[in-house]
Amino acid sequence: MEEEGGGVVVRAFDRERDCEGVEAVERMCEVGPSGEMTLFTDLLGDPVCRVRHSPAYLMLVAETSGPEREIVGLVRGCIKTVACGKKPHRVGAPARHQTPSPIYTKVAYLLGLRVSPSHRRKGIALRLVSRMEEWFREKGAEYAYMATDKDNEASVRLFTERCGYSKFRTPAILVQPVFAHRLPVSHRTQILRIPAADAETLYRRRFATTEFFPRDIDAVLSNPLSLGTYLAVEPGFRWAGIEAFLAAPPESWAVLSVWNSKEVFRLEVRGASRWRRGLARTTRAVDRALPWLRIPSVPDLFRPFGLYFLYGVGGEGRKGEAMVRALCRHAHNVAREGSCGVVATEVAACDPLRRGIPHWVRLSCAEDLWCVKRLAEDYSDGALGDWTKAPPGPSIFVDPREF
Missing domain, CATH: 3.40.630.30 (Gcn5-related N-acetyltransferase (GNAT))
Structure with missing residues (x-):
């Protein structure tokens, strides 16, 4: 080539x-x-x-x-x-179908x-x-897509004006710093870690029709970089296996998986002034000395740092948002043990669970622009039509292998 x-x-x-x-x-x-x-x-x-x-x-x-x-x-x-x-x-199919x-x-x-x-x-x-x-x-490949900062005018012009791509989705990248102290998880929520095989079954049964859901989700979950899948339920719930859970799920629950991006790449903020560095250093020192104050300290982002990516975020029920918040706090504590600087996730702009994901606005991106292009002339998605013209759904599955 x-x-x-x-x-x-x-x-x-x-x-x-x-x-x-x-x-x-x-x-x-x-x-x-x-x-x-x-x-x-x-x-x-x-x-x-x-x-x-x-x-x-x-x-x-x-x-x-x-x-x-x-x-x-x-x-x-x-x-x-x-x-x-x-x-x-x-039409007329039994309920089980x-x-x-x-x-x-x-x-x-x-x-x-x-x-x-x-x-x-x-x-x-x-x-x-x-x-x-x-x-x-x-x-x-039938479609191609790319992601860019919506304010990157040169990139947007290249793809939309010269390469034939169209603006498609605007998910939000939400980033939370990892503090020196642990975050408390609500006593109203029980966090369970479920096996990869059970996680695969849960995702395929409940999220397989979500946009961009990977058909090889088993390969994602079994990858050594995938650190586990966590399920949030109410206290007292007894896990009896995935089939029992799906047959009679609790009224509210939430799920997410953690991906170790720290082993793939490191990030570093460059060009910060001395006073910004000094202020961040001070917050960390106080947080380490007085962890019970739970000061929202700024991690050392001015040297190479790693992140954990939270993917497969989903849930149901009136308490789903609160349970997602509890899962994100648990993931923060996992990342703290892994010496990460931040945890991050990416969700659809209209995802109702988005409000439950803690993040710092200054570190996050409210609108990450995805552009898409139809490549092939013959398509296997006849039941759908042209995907590039499909309206956005309530959620999107962001593959951690591509973040």
Whole structure:
């Protein structure tokens, strides 16, 4: 896979010779909120770590073709099968057959597009995206999507005006710092850790028709980076197995799973002023010395830190929001034991459980923009129609392998 034009070659990433050049481009293309501080992502020496847990993945680089070759651009992509809707009930079908069935489609995710500042406005980003889309089509992907900050005008213009993508979903990224003290979990909630096999059954029975639900959820849950699935129920509830739970679920319950992104990448906030660093250091010192005060201390985000990602967030009942809050507090305590700086999750903008997820607005993103494009001419999702035109649902399943 190699294509040349304009003095630049677009080809597949070669681990033996490209790591240093890719890291240099990543450093030059630090991303984050505008202003004083910048968020830098360290991929821990593995440029493909953010996609290699997916069923199929590829990384492309753009390299100058002169005598002194230099990597000046890169992009990553992966492919999986996800739910894009649900089949209608059969008229007259018995009640036991009324559970909605998902409509699956093969979807590609494009991420990590970078071009060196000195080589921008030369069509390199467009060539990288186009070549990646060719690979998507070769692998049978029916749709491609990407995520970007809604305020990143250059990225939005590239994809919507030149690459044929349309704005699709605006989920929220919610980030909570991990404090030096433990967070108390309400005594009105009981937290259970359930086996991966039971978690798979629960997700498939209750969330399989959620947009972007991965058909290989078993591979996600059994991955070593998945640290466990936790269920919140009322005190006194006795777990008798997943089948008993699904046959007679409690009035209110909630679930989420924890993914160890710390082993995939590290983050670092750069450019903070001395007084910001000093203030954060002071809050941590007081929190460690007087943990019973439960001061909302600022973790050390100015050196490389890891995060735990909360995925598969869902629940039912009038107490579902409170139970999600209890689960997030428990996940915070798990992350504290894992020496993480933050916990994060991503949910649909209209998800009713969103209010139960604690987060700091300054660290979060209220609208992460997802853009989508239809790739193939023949589709297997005839019962759905064109997914790119489907209205948003109440929830969305964010695959932790792609966060």
